[in-house]
Amino acid sequence: MSLDDLPDWLPAWCRDHLGSAPGGVLFRLHRMSTVFGLRLAGGGDVVVKARADDGRAGSCVAAQTWLAERGFPCARPLTPVVAVGSLAVHAEEFRRGGEVLRGDSPDVAVRYAEVFARLMAGLSGAAIAPPLPNPRWMRWDHPDPGVWPAIGFLDSRDQAAVPAYVVDTAARARERMLATSLPCVLGHADFEAQNLRWHGREVWAVHDWDSLAWQPEAALAGAASGTFASAGPPTLAPVESSEVFLESYQDIRGRRFTAVEQEIAWAASLWPAAHNARWEALHGDAPVCGDALRAQAVERLRRASA
Known part of the structure; x- marks a missing residue:
C-alpha cells in the first residue's frame, strides 16, 4: 500500500494529532477495525486504528492506556479517541515483533x-x-x-x-x-x-x-x-x-x-x-x-x- 492509497482524512489527522504527516506505509489490516501501520515523516512508527463509532472505543482505549501505564505488555495509546465522520480513530505505539504461541495442551x-x-x-x-x-x-x-x-x-x-x-x-x-x-x-x-x-x-x-x-x-x-x-x-x-x-x-x-x-x-x-x-x-x-x-x-x- 502506498501513501496515495491512504484515506483522504488520514494525513491531516496525523499532522493534527501526531505532529507529522505519514512518510510511508508499513502495513494495512482490515478486520472489525482498519489498522494502518505508518512511518511518520518526522520520524517514528505508529499504528492508527479506525472503526465504526458504536460508542465503545473510548472505554476500550482508556482501559488499554490504564494497563500500558502500569507496565502491562500492550501498545501504549498516543491519542484519545477522535471522531472522524462516522469513525472512531486513535493512534498507538507500534509494538512490533514477537511470536504466536501455538498449541492447546x-x-x-x-x-x-x-x-x-x-x-x-x-x-x-x-x-x-x-x-x-x-x-x-x-x-x-x-x-x-x-x-x-x-x-x-x-x-x-x-x-x-x-x-x-x-x-x-x-x-x-x-x-x-x-x-x-x-x-x-x-x-x-x-x-x-x-x-x-x-x-x-x-x-x-x-x-x-x-x-x-x-x-x-x-x-x-x-x-x-x-x-x-x-x-x-x-x-x-x-x-x-x-x-x-x-x-x-x-x-x-x-x-x-x-x-x-x-x-x-x-x-x-x-x-x-x-x-x-x-x-x-x-x-x-x-x-x-x-x-x-x-x-x-x-x-x-x-x-x-x-
Missing part, C-alpha cells in the same frame, strides 16, 4: 491463564465506563428476540444452514448464564493466540483492545479458557485444557470460583464457539469450530448444569 493453557489473570487483575482497579454493547460473540445478554443478538449481515443469510446442535448449545448456555446475577467486570473478550505475541516464555504484547466486554469475571475467564488456542481459524480448546486454564486462573488470582461461577465459566466457554460455528455455517466455511463444538458440547453443558 494443558501446559500451553497455563501460560495463557497466567497472562489473562494478570490482565484481569490490572483492570480490576480501573474506573472505566462499560464498553457496551458487548462484542457480538460475548453478547448473550442481548435484548433481541431469539437466541442470537440481532446482527443484520448474519441474520440476512439462510439460517437453515446452521446445524441444530449449534443453536441448541447456544440456547442452553445462554439460558444458564441469564439465570444468574453475578456482578460484571471489565475484561478482554477476544483472548485468542492470534492476538498475543511472545518472546520465548515472556508475553510481549496483547492486542485487540477493541474487544473488551462487560460480563461476570467467571464468564470472561470461561470464554478465554475456550478461545485461547485459536491461532488461525477460531476453534475450541480441549475440555481438559480449559479445565487447567480455569484452575490456574483461580490460583493466580487467589480466589476460588463458587459452584455457580464454575458453571457460568463452562457455559461461557460455549458461547463464542457457538457464535463461530454459526458464522462458519452461514459463510460456508470449513467447520473448524463447529466440529470442536459438536465433540465437546455435551460435556461442557454438563459442567455448566445446562
Whole structure:
C-alpha cells in the first residue's frame, strides 16, 4: 500500500494529532477495525486504528492506556479517541515483533491463564465506563428476540444452514448464564493466540483492545479458557485444557470460583464457539469450530448444569 492509497482524512489527522504527516506505509489490516501501520515523516512508527463509532472505543482505549501505564505488555495509546465522520480513530505505539504461541495442551493453557489473570487483575482497579454493547460473540445478554443478538449481515443469510446442535448449545448456555446475577467486570473478550505475541516464555504484547466486554469475571475467564488456542481459524480448546486454564486462573488470582461461577465459566466457554460455528455455517466455511463444538458440547453443558 502506498501513501496515495491512504484515506483522504488520514494525513491531516496525523499532522493534527501526531505532529507529522505519514512518510510511508508499513502495513494495512482490515478486520472489525482498519489498522494502518505508518512511518511518520518526522520520524517514528505508529499504528492508527479506525472503526465504526458504536460508542465503545473510548472505554476500550482508556482501559488499554490504564494497563500500558502500569507496565502491562500492550501498545501504549498516543491519542484519545477522535471522531472522524462516522469513525472512531486513535493512534498507538507500534509494538512490533514477537511470536504466536501455538498449541492447546494443558501446559500451553497455563501460560495463557497466567497472562489473562494478570490482565484481569490490572483492570480490576480501573474506573472505566462499560464498553457496551458487548462484542457480538460475548453478547448473550442481548435484548433481541431469539437466541442470537440481532446482527443484520448474519441474520440476512439462510439460517437453515446452521446445524441444530449449534443453536441448541447456544440456547442452553445462554439460558444458564441469564439465570444468574453475578456482578460484571471489565475484561478482554477476544483472548485468542492470534492476538498475543511472545518472546520465548515472556508475553510481549496483547492486542485487540477493541474487544473488551462487560460480563461476570467467571464468564470472561470461561470464554478465554475456550478461545485461547485459536491461532488461525477460531476453534475450541480441549475440555481438559480449559479445565487447567480455569484452575490456574483461580490460583493466580487467589480466589476460588463458587459452584455457580464454575458453571457460568463452562457455559461461557460455549458461547463464542457457538457464535463461530454459526458464522462458519452461514459463510460456508470449513467447520473448524463447529466440529470442536459438536465433540465437546455435551460435556461442557454438563459442567455448566445446562
